[in-house]
Amino acid sequence: MSDSPQVTHNLQLLLLTKTFFIYLDINNNVVYKEQGHCLKTTKEHQENSKLHSPQGLSYHQPSLVGPDGKVVSLTPWLAPVVWEGTFDPTLIDSIYKQQNITIATTVFALGKYTQFLKDFLESAEQNYFVGFRVHYYVFTDQPEQVPAVKLGAEHNLTVLKVASSNRWQEITLSRMEKLQKLIETRLVNDADYLFSLDVDTKFYGRWGVETLGRLVGVIHPGYYQTSREQYPYERRPESQAFISYGEGDYYYGGAVIGGLVKDVYEVAKTCREKLDIDASKSIEAAWQEESHLNKYFLYNKPSKVLSPEYLWQDFKPHTNEVKIIRFSQVIKNYAAVRPNP
Numbered sequence: 276m277s278d279s280p281q282v283t284h285n286l287q288l289l290l291l292t293k294t295f296f297i298y299l300d301i302n303n304n305v306v307y308k309e310q311g312h313c314l315k316t317t318k319e320h321q322e323n324s325k326l327h328s329p330q331g332l333s334y335h336q337p338s339l340v341g342p343d344g345k346v347v348s349l350t351p352w353l354a355p356v357v358w359e360g361t362f363d364p365t366l367i368d369s370i371y372k373q374q375n376i377t378i379a380t381t382v383f384a385l386g387k388y389t390q391f392l393k394d395f396l397e398s399a400e401q402n403y404f405v406g407f408r409v410h411y412y413v414f415t416d417q418p419e420q421v422p423a424v425k426l427g428a429e430h431n432l433t434v435l436k437v438a439s440s441n442r443w444q445e446i447t448l449s450r451m452e453k454l455q456k457l458i459e460t461r462l463v464n465d466a467d468y469l470f471s472l473d474v475d476t477k478f479y480g481r482w483g484v485e486t487l488g489r490l491v492g493v494i495h496p497g498y499y500q501t502s503r504e505q506y507p508y509e510r511r512p513e514s515q516a517f518i519s520y521g522e523g524d525y526y527y528g529g530a531v532i533g534g535l536v537k538d539v540y541e542v543a544k545t546c547r548e549k550l551d552i553d554a555s556k557s558i559e560a561a562w563q564e565e566s567h568l569n570k571y572f573l574y575n576k577p578s579k580v581l582s583p584e585y586l587w588q589d590f591k592p593h594t595n596e597v598k599i600i601r602f603s604q605v606i607k608n609y610a611a612v613r614p615n616p
C-alpha cells in the first residue's frame with residue numbers, strides 16, 4: 276500500500292524544515308553545501324538574476340544627496356551605493372578572505388599614457404585590494420615603457436601588447452573589444468571578479484572588497500547632483516547609445532567597470548556590438564564607450580553602485596558629501612598626452 280498524499284506531504288515538509296534548521300543553526304559552508312542544495316539554488320538565483328528594466332519607463336530621477344545634505348546609500352532598485360560609513364572594512368575583509376577570490380584588473384596605457392602607469396600601479400599597491408589576489412593586465416603598444424613596480428604578495432601583472440592608434444577615441448572605445456577577448460581567452464578560468472580602470476588616475480584611499488558585486492558602476496563625479504536632462508548622454512536617436520531626455524538614473528563614468536567576469540563580459544560584448552553598429556553608420560557617440568555603458572546600465576541596472584569617492588577628479592574642489600577620495604583622475608594636459616585633439 277502506498278503512503279497517503281497527506282503522509283508524503285508531511286514527510287516533505289519535515290525534510291525541508293530539517294534542511295533549513297541545519298543551515299540556520301550551524302551556518303557552516305560545508306554543511307550548507309551538503310544539506311542545502313534546494314536553498315543554494317534559490318540563493319544562486321537571486322544573486323544571478325539580472326536587473327533588467329524596460330525602455331521608456333517613466334519614474335523620478337534618483338538623487339544621491341538628500342534635501343538634508345545626507346548621502347543616499349540605496350538606489351531605487353535597492354542596490355547599495357558605497358560611501359564611507361556604509362561598510363566596516365575589518366568585517367567585510369574577513370568575510371571575503373574566506374572566499375579565495377581573484378580580482379583581475381585591466382588598464383590600458385597607449386601612446387603617451389604610459390607615463391601614468393607608475394603612479395597608477397604604485398598607488399594601487401598601497402590601496403587596491405591589499406591582502407587579496409589581484410592580477411593586473413596592462414594593455415600597451417610599448418611594453419618596454421611599463422615600469423617595474425614592486426607588487427605585494429599575491430599581486431601579479433601581465434603585459435599585453437596591442438597595436439598603436441593615432442586617435443584617442445579609438446583607443447578608449449577599443450577597450451571593450453580587448454576586454455571581451457581577454458575574458459574569452461583567459462579570465463573565464465583565471466579570475467572571479469574584474470575591474471576595468473582608466474590609467475590617468477591615482478588611488479588615495481582604500482579600494483577593497485566593498486566594491487565587489489555582480490555588476491558594478493561608478494557615479495561620475497561631475498554629474499552626481501545634476502538633473503538628468505543635463506547628463507551628457509548620447510541624444511541622437513540614430514546612435515545605439517541614444518537615451519531620451521525623460522530617462523536616466525545616474526551618469527556613470529567610463530573609467531570604472533566592474534563585476535563578476537561573466538557580467539562584465541556581457542557589458543563588453545554588448546557595448547562592442549553597439550559601437551560596431553554605430554561605426555557602420557559613421558556615428559560616434561558623444562562620449563564613445565562611456566555613452567554605450569550608460570545606456571547598458573540604464574536597462575541592466577548595476578547590482579552595486581560606487582559613489583564618487585571611487586572616481587574623483589584632482590582638479591575638483593572637495594565637497595561635504597565626499598568624505599574620502601579613494602581614486603581620482605589626475606590633472607592632464609590633453610594637448611600634450613593625446614595623439615589627436
Ligand SMILES: CC(=O)N[C@H]1[C@@H](OP(=O)(O)OP(=O)(O)OC[C@H]2O[C@@H](n3ccc(=O)[nH]c3=O)[C@H](O)[C@@H]2O)O[C@H](CO)[C@H](O)[C@@H]1O
Pocket residue numbers: 382383384385386387388443446447472473474475495527528529530531562563564565586604612613614
Ligand atoms: C573619468 C572618466 O569616466 N573618464 C572617461 C572619459 O574621459 P577621459 O578624459 O578620462 O578619457 P581618457 O583620455 O582618460 O581615455 C580613457 C583611457 O583610455 C586609455 N588611453 C586613452 C588615450 C591614449 O592616448 N592612450 C590611452 O591609453 C587610457 O587608459 C585612458 O585612461 O571618457 C572616455 C571616453 O571618451 C572614457 O570613457 C573615460 O573612461
Ligand SMILES: [Mn+2]
Pocket residue numbers: 473474475530604
Ligand atoms: Mn581618464
